[in-house]
Amino acid sequence: MTDAEPIDGDVYVSPRYLAGTTGTGGPALAPLLDLGWELRHDDLGNVYVTAPDRRVRLGYLPEGEDDGLWRINAYKDPFGPPTWSVCFNDSTPTEFVRAFTTVLATAYEQGPDAYLARPDPLTDEHEPFLAVAPLLKQGWEMDRPRRGVFAIQAPDxxxxxxxxxxxxxxxTELTTRTARWQLWVGTSIDRPAWYATASTDTPVALIKAVTQCVCDPTPLPRWREETYSYVQGLAQLTPVIPPRSPAPTPLDLQRAASRRPAALTTLSVPRWSTTSRPALPGPRR
Incomplete structure (x- = not known):
């Protein structure tokens, strides 16, 4: 983010995985649309994005049958079952979905060997765990919450x-949360604040893109009134302080005075307000 770009929010949320969704899908769709992927939508407002070779399909489903807002499938055979599938639920921070679609776009440009590359335990049995390396570097710790499951937890x-x-x-991997990979946030796995899943053959590079973004220590901007109840008391909310305008020079004052009636002897200085914000999207179903 550059200094010239507006900050969409009045507080920073830290750690960032407690920020919740922004409620907009455009930023996460952009990396694929920039490649010329086909965009269409239905009468309910669901959006579908398809790769030119029909081998990767994304659904943004605000009016879907469940809370799986984002569903991304890849196919070796466009008419066959998915080779891998990823789901982000409706409360997932949009920045994490964008991290995924950005790397997916790069992999797609490299060809099927990149975006359909399945982990190969025969050549590197540790390859799947490359996805957890960014988390370990940020102090996350290994755990084994139940039989047959390995986990890595955030410090908090x-x-x-x-x-x-x-x-x-x-x-089962395609239709439930019982998938090879599951990333979840909150105090209970049964009622997570948000979750994401990835099936067995999802390329590790795509999963790593998400874990890198999740554990980035940089906080995310949000509007205070939109932060979810689970954030209160758990996340740190820091007010966004707008950049100060440079002090006017004597020449600026002289020019300003020359453009206003003589009776006006002071400059009108606009004040930044946390109540000024763009219109909110309509409520989800």
């Missing part, structure tokens, strides 16, 4: 990335 215990071992049913 409010975020976990889980990796399930053994065989998994492909259909």
């Amino acid at each position: 215990k409010l975020a976990s990335l889980e990796f399930t071992t053994g065989s998994l049913d492909p259909e």
Whole structure:
């Protein structure tokens, strides 16, 4: 973010995984649309984005059948079952979805060997765990919450990335949270604040893009009134302080005085307000 770009929010939320969604899908769709992927939508407002070769499809589903707001599938055969599938629920911070779609766009430009590359335990049995390396560097700790599941937890215990071992049913991975990878945030896995899942053959580079973004220590901007109830008391909210305008020079004052009636002897200085914000999107279903 450059100094010239406006900050969409009046508080910074830290750690960033407690920020919640921005409620907008555009930033996460942009990396794929910039490549010329096809965009269409239905009468309900759901959005569908498809790669030119029809091998990758994204659904942004605010009016879907469940809380899976973002669903991304990849196919070796455009008419066959998905090779891998990723889901982000409706409370996932949009920045994390954008991190995923940005790396997906790069992989797509590199060709099928990149975006359809499945982890190969025969060549590197540790390859799947490359996705947790960014978390370990930020002080996350290994855990084993239940049989057959390895996890790595944030220092505050409010975020976990889980990796399930053994065989998994492909259909179950596509339709439930019982997937090879699950990232969730909150105090209970049964009622997470938000979650994301990735099936067995999801390229590790795509998962790593999300974990890198999740553990980035940089806070995320949000509007205070939109922060979810679970944030209160758990996340640190720091007011966004707008950049100060440079002090006017004597020449600036002289020019300003020459453009106003003589009776006006003071400059009108606009004040920044946390109540000034763009219009909110309509409520979700």
